[in-house]
Amino acid sequence: MAKFFAVTIIVIAILSAIPILRHTWVAPEDISTHGGLIDEQMSETMAEAGISFLAAQFVLAFFIWKFSNPGPDAKIKKFPGGAKGLVIAAILVVGIEVMALGIFGVKAWANVYLTPPSADAMPIQVQAGQFAFYFRYPGPDGTFGATHPEMISEGSQNFFGLDPEHDVDSRDDIVAAEMAIPVNKEIHLLMHSKDVGHSFYVRELRVQQDFVPGLDVSLHFTATKIGKYEIVCTQLCGLGHYNMKAYLEVMSQQDFDDWMKKEAAMQ
């Protein structure tokens, strides 16, 4: 039984590694300007974690195979070096490994979260509310109109609580259910939650950020490839969480301008 167990461990370890080595279900292509460092971190971590995983399972299996069901004359032995060598190895090898991962990972994190958006980034406001995302563009006047929570009326499509009758700034605001952005243009995404916690996740853009009710946060990113991508909510927000999503359309500047005109006509 011991030998069978050892073989089972090895088989399971190898079978577990196969989908990783064959890149079966991995993150999709990176369309962001900052994602390269994230993907690099992921690969390095996978290599280190993978080697640790396989090594540990193999050594465990080997020892189970070799040291089970001993004969009557077998004597116990101590691993040469005892625990001291292992502790030192753990502290040095694992310690250096994880510190390296941590230190090199700072840059990947900083690019997204510790750098401000550039001055000419295009501001778009996204509001998350049970169970949809709505996007607001400031329109030709470049100013977002004031929002009035008590005027929010989803049935009449006033998701942001705008008061165009009294607020001049909000008359040219464009509210859309899809987020269209021009390719290769930095976006400054202003995130607001209407009700409970939500999150903004676009796999291809390598961004994920929670919305915090009561605290408006923001993200900035640049998309480098034209296409249609999904924005999904990743923070449990109620029964419709599974269905809370919107499409992100990355377009050429021309197509984007046309889209804005079309949306403006529908306000």
Place this chain on the structure above:
Amino acid sequence: MRTKQMLLAFLMLLVGSSLMFAGTVSGKVTYTGTPAHQKPIDMSKEPSCAKQHATPVTTETVVTGANNALDNVVVYVSAGAPDEGQVPTQAITYTQKGCQYIPHVLAMHVNQEFDIINDDQTSHNIHPLPKVNIEWNKSQPPGTPPIKEKYDKPEFIEVKCNIHPWMHGYFAVLKTSHYDVSKEAGDFKLPNLPPGKYTITAWHEKYGTQTADVTITGNETKDVNFTFKATPY
């Protein structure tokens, strides 16, 4: 004996006369001014519904017809009727189709049972928001049986789907069996009204309520019209 018979005959005459005499109040609901622009609804987050509409549908807060007709106005007898009337036995339905509520305004009698049907491929979550009746919130996966509900107090109740925030409708729960909802040309008709003095109320979800008093003496049809003031916002 003769007094009794005379009394009986008199009563029969009265009842008979009231049955014989049944008038109708009918008319048109219209608006003046410019109603708010009804925005197109982008259903892109729910592709199975989006593809059911060749051109996007618009919000139904203000639905108008030809010649300034105002639709979805609930017109009903709010005072003067001898009783609340029978609870109708026929089933009425509120259908979720193409991620919209059909009809937008469902009028019903208190305690009348209605069926909520999900005719879409997505789950809907029906969440009416009463202030007087009991609030409930139920999801309806596709292919599941109709949800049967009723309300026991008169109220105009807003209905939402939490999963699809643009979905919006109303339940008009009324304490009378004399009601109608204006459609297309803005017409409404309230038949079978025994002789008496009535107050007719017209309710619109955005433009509020208006009332009119009318007296029915016999079989006549009385013409009552309502005009609401529309605002651009």
Place this chain on the structure above:
Amino acid sequence: MHDMSAHAVQHHAPPTSFIRKYVFSLDHKVIGKQYYALALVAALTGMVLSWFMRIHLAWNSAAIPGLQLLSKTGAPGGVMTPEFYLQLMTMHGTIMVFFVLTTAPFAAFGNFFLPIQVGAEDMPFPRFNMMSFWVTFTAFLVLMSSFILGDGPTLGGWTQYAPLNAVGSVAGPGQGLGVVLWAASIGLFCVGQLLGSLNFITTTLDLRVKGMSLMRLPLTAWAWFITSCMGLTAFAVLMPACILVILDHVAGTSFFVASNLVINDQVQPHSGGSTLLWQHLFWFFGHPEVYIAIVPGLGIVSHILITNMRKPMLSHRTLIYSMGALAVLSYMVYGHHMFVSGMNPYSSLAFSFPTLVITIPSTIIVLVQVFSLYGAKLRINSASLFSLGFISMFVAGGVSGFFLAQPSIDIMLHATYFVVGHFHMVMGVAAMFGIFAGTYFWFPKMTGRMMNETLGRVHFWLSFVGAYCIFMPFHYLGMAGNVRRYSSFVDDFLQPLIPVHRFITVAALVTGAAQLVFLYNLIHSRFWGELPPNDNPWEATSLEWSTPTPPPFDNFGGKHPVVYHDPYQYGVQSSVGDYVMQASPEQVKTEDEEK
């Protein structure tokens, strides 16, 4: 060695009535068994809930016959609604984390064996101990009552993030009374655990018999002691957090609800609260909690392996210090659950470094356990199989921690099935394996009968292979971006992943069925199991094996044992074999004892 046991414990007379013997018992052994029974019922409940969840995820529109009996509106015609899925999921997580993983390894085995392992008659505060069980039991009833009261259990996940947890039923079914019952239940649970921790700590420090120095305590005793220290501080933070949530519901406060929130087009009547405050309070508890769930398992598995290897671990102290290091570090890492929560991104970096560092004591423990196998005389039985399986699972679950500890990678993996795979492997599997190992090992001492070894091995094989089949694919799903806590997979990018979910569901149902083998074994052996050959069937050394089987009311039959040896004297030549028991006065030729 200062023997305080004579003064500290409240001597209580042996019980005579049925109620005092089996219901409201002051005896730590009965309390331990009561906790075990509670954990067993909870585990079965949590497992059945997971079956419903997995079936729904694999076959979304299928009607599950009978499901409508569990909820008035949650499963029309047996088809699960989105809210019911989330309600089942919330109850699954809450029941498993609190009523199984905190209860069985710590409260059940710890209560039964810690006093015995230190040589005491009972714990210092037997009444508090009894109360701790009944409070925990009440907490379970309160939690389960949410299935039948109001509009069902809360749907906010076992993590109950604000403001969804505080705004009330306007935000969804179960968010009114369901949350209040959840918070009341968990608040009570905290009280129970605080009372328990109090007893564990004082037992370990004050009731050790003559000769039982701290370093002579078995690894299980150390694990329970360290766990109870964590429990005291962690549960002490969760309990007030639960009270604050209840106040937000019933007293009009706004601890966790910001101003101007609009739900169903209505501005909510709350102002000034903080969304992130809940997360800080919850995870300050939550991270030590997961170590509370695993540290007893580390101790139990080490203890069992030593007995079955017939040699001590390479270094007793290293394991103790490493478990201690895990406990201390566990308070410094909690922000890794909040990397993208909106908290200051510099804080995220700050939390990531201790999170990476905590891999070091975990690695040391695994290395010591694995390399102690070198040169062992390993006996294979159900208990040792589950212990070895624990190591394999703990490694598998632990390496995924490398990824989640880094904020930049967490951008991609947060809230995906990668996280779900990680914590299920370390908690749902490894910690469970620790419970199983402890059960097979200690069953003879607790009940006076052996469990069936063949059924135990069947249970092991199906569970080991099954658990890998279920939870390894979770990691791949997470890397593909499969978001967690979705009741259905409607997004375009999730469609190709649905076949993987079907495979997982089948594996889960088969592995679940295997647990019924264990249940059968447990019940059958309790009444008709083989009798153990003697009081020490595993030829083990620690004090629990010096008692009669099962131990009498005061554990040692009126005598206080005296401890003469370190806890794991194996590989020696003594009159009984290759070991000498701690309480045996026999002097033997030993290997060099590590100082």
